[in-house]
Amino acid sequence: MTYKNAIKTAFYHLVAICLGVVAVVPFLWMISTSLKSGGALLAVPIEWVPKNPTLQAYEKLFALTGMLRSIGNSLVVTASAVVVAILSSSMAAFAFSKIRFKGSGVLFMIFLASMMLPSHVLFIPLYLIMNDLGLVDTLFALILPYSFKAFAVFMLRQQMMNISDAYLDAAAIDGASLFRSFITIFLPLCKTALATLAIIIAMEAWNDYLLPLVLMTSPKNYTLPIILNALSGQFKTSYDLLMAGSLISVIPLLIIYIGAQRYFASGLQIGGVKG
């Protein structure tokens, strides 16, 4: 029996590792390539571990004009979108779950419906709206659309429905205003959902391609994915450079994800949604 179990466990890990290899090998190849230079890139058979590892690609990358700036742009866009999204959606969720008002149901349905529309319909009119607001080619044009996500309101509302009204009654008796109970009681109780939401919003803001491609017209406002895209046109075969850039673009989310692992795993069950 134990013999049989050992075979089963071995088989489990065999399949699991095979899939893990599929997931990870592209990253290893990226890291390995970013440490090569010149002829080593074109060595056949390929070198998985570079014989003469060098950081030349990174030096070249950061010497390029606009590289540091685009990292800064991405950071600003991502951080602002996360903050605005968390504040605005948790406020709306609070109103939908804890305040009774006429038309609450209808309004919530409208919110949900606006979640259904695919982004491919929205990007042309968004360009027009931003143009009218004078925001094309400014970071605001990205921050605003990333910040308002109906699914975020939906997700947080589900969370807050589970929190008892008794908290509010108790706080009111103690003389706390509604807004104060929202900040000091409700937000901390939704920690897990908020952390999950922050990661989902950050992922979109940090990684998105379509909106910055359309809305950021001058290189000084490029976000990281867009400058990478531009570099791939300019340096078609300098894969050392391109892989170094890709690695840099992956690292921040990787750190956040692994750091917030515990929150994220349990939070996804509430959401199961993508922006």
Add this chain to the structure above:
Amino acid sequence: MSIQGRRGIRVALPYLLPSLFGALLFAILPIVISLFLSVTSWSGMSRVSLTDGFLKFVAKNFVGLDNAKAILSDGEFYRALSHNLYFIALYLPLMLILSMTCALIINAPKKGANVYRVVYYLPVLTSWVAGSLIWKWLLSPVYGPINNALELFGIQGPMWLQSEIWAMPSIVLASIWKDMGFYAMILFGGLKSINTQYYEAAHIDGASKVQSFMHITLPLLSSVLFYVSMLSMINAFQLFPQVMVMTKDGNAGPNGATMVMVERIYKYAFRYGKMGYASAYSWILFVIILFCTYIQKRGEKRWVRYDV
């Protein structure tokens, strides 16, 4: 007293305002504008302002359903659509099987399951631009590791992205790599919510692991599986960045092999300056997605079980 303080639109409004503003400006208004644009011949050259005579502009450039007619009578549209469908046909079954396998692995009460959970999710965190560049390089015909590995087995690897036949399968490979972990996490959530007592009961009755999977896991997971297949199909119709980055040189792949619908919409709008045409195109795609979702939803009754 406290209940009174939580009633009425006046109390609710301050909390709702920011989100309402966002939904109005960045979801509802764009929909309305897009519908208007789709019946105009706007070229993108003349400057249009929403606040200054937008309706007059629409009336002046009104072409009715001409855009839609032109799109639907153009062979290129059907070519792009067929490429999207081809992508879905390759991607969906493979993705469902692999993400299901990943979910079962993550859910197993074994040592290391937590590590696998983190590992499978790594590609999801990567941007499509970075992911596409990595795959372009992995699939490089001469210098890439994939063809080098194939050579070890004496197989001459294809030209991948440079080949008309292999360009789309290459995109499918990269997309599965990127999305597998995402759908696995959703399925994992579904698996976790299945009551373990069912398995215990089945075990006592002498059911094998395979039998438990077929008669407990699949039926109880069918609603989540359905959700995943619907979501992934909707996303697959909107396939875009990977095509743009991976097959940029050929301007939609070798001989247009990876020309897909959103790529067309983007290019009509921002390369060829046909904003009205592109808007109409985006609504046609929307209707196609709705139609396919409806068909899937009708099929739902046949194989999804909600009664257990």
